[in-house]
Amino acid sequence: MKRAILCALLLALASPAFAGKSENPPKGPPWQRSLLAAQEQALKEGKPIFLYFTKTY
Numbered sequence: 001m002k003r004a005i006l007c008a009l010l011l012a013l014a015s016p017a018f019a020g021k022s023e024n025p026p027k028g029p030p031w032q033r034s035l036l037a038a039q040e041q042a043l044k045e046g047k048p049i050f051l052y053f054t055k056t057y
Helices: 002-014 035-045
Strands: none
Touching: none
């Protein structure tokens, strides 16, 4: 039962209606769109990388 509720919640959160349809990254840290550029910057500054995945339609 708990697994079914968790699956339903994850599906609801992944729906396009909940996620929105913005192609701009969320406000906050200085987001990079290039993984290579982010890796280079993280290595230079000695910081970890946070990956944020989304899908646009």
